Amino acid sequence: MADVKISAEIRKEFGKGASRRIRAVGKVPAVIYGHGTDPVHVTLPGHETMLALKTPNVLITLDVEGREELVIPKAVQREAIRGFLVHIDLIIVKRGEKVTVEIPVLTEGELAPGAGLLEHVLNTLPVEAEATHIPESVTVSVEGLETGASVLAKDIPLPSGTTLAVDGEEIVIQVVQPQGEEPSAEAPEGGEAAESAEEGSGA
Numbered sequence: 001m002a003d004v005k006i007s008a009e010i011r012k013e014f015g016k017g018a019s020r021r022i023r024a025v026g027k028v029p030a031v032i033y034g035h036g037t038d039p040v041h042v043t044l045p046g047h048e049t050m051l052a053l054k055t056p057n058v059l060i061t062l063d064v065e066g067r068e069e070l071v072i073p074k075a076v077q078r079e080a081i082r083g084f085l086v087h088i089d090l091i092i093v094k095r096g097e098k099v100t101v102e103i104p105v106l107t108e109g110e111l112a113p114g115a116g117l118l119e120h121v122l123n124t125l126p127v128e129a130e131a132t133h134i135p136e137s138v139t140v141s142v143e144g145l146e147t148g149a150s151v152l153a154k155d156i157p158l159p160s161g162t163t164l165a166v167d168g169e170e171i172v173i174q175v176v177q178p179q180g181e182e183p184s185a186e187a188p189e190g191g192e193a194a195e196s197a198e199e200g201s202g203a
Contacts, residue, residue, distance in 0.1 A: 034092035109143030
C-alpha cells in the first residue's frame with residue numbers, strides 16, 4: 001500500500017473564480033472531511049498530487065500547515081478532455097480502522113482455444129480493508145475458461161485482512177459469445193442458396 005506525504009494549504013477563497021485561479025498556478029482545490037469534523041478546504045500541489053493518484057486508493061499523509069491528517073481520495077474530478085485535476089474530496093482515516101473501497105480487477109492467463117470474449121462485469125471490486133493496508137488491486141486467473149464460464153466475487157482470492165463488500169454471488173468476469181457471430185457466418189450460405197433458387201426458376 002502506497003503511502004505518500006503531501007503539503008496542503010488552508011484555502012481562504014471560494015467559488016469558481018477562486019478555483020480557476022488555484023488551478024492556473026498549478027495547484028488543485030480539495031476538501032478534507034470525515035470522523036465528524038467540519039470540512040476543511042485546502043489547496044494541493046498539482047504535480048505531486050497527480051503522481052500520487054496514479055496509485056488507486058493511495059494513502060496520503062497530508063501536512064496541513066503543520067497538522068498531519070491521514071487521508072485517502074474519495075472522489076476525484078478531472079477535466080473531461082485534457083484530464084487535469086479539477087477537484088478532490090479526501091476522507092480522513094485512522095490507522096487500524098476498516099474502510100470500504102473499490103479496487104481494480106486485473107486478469108492473467110489465456111482463455112481456452114475457441115472461447116468467446118472476456119467481459120468485465122465489474123471493473124472494480126468493493127472490499128473492506130484496514131485503512132493502511134488497502135490492496136492496490138486483485139488479479140483473477142482466466143486460464144482455460146470457455147464460453148459461458150464466469151468468475152464470481154467469492155471466487156477471487158483476497159489478501160489477508162481484506163473482505164468482500166459485495167454479494168459473493170456477483171459475477172465479476174464472464175466469457176460471452178460474440179454478438180452476431182453465428183448469423184454473420186450463415187448469411188453468405190443463405191444468400192448463395194437464394195441466388196441458386198432464383199437462377200433455377202429463371203431457367
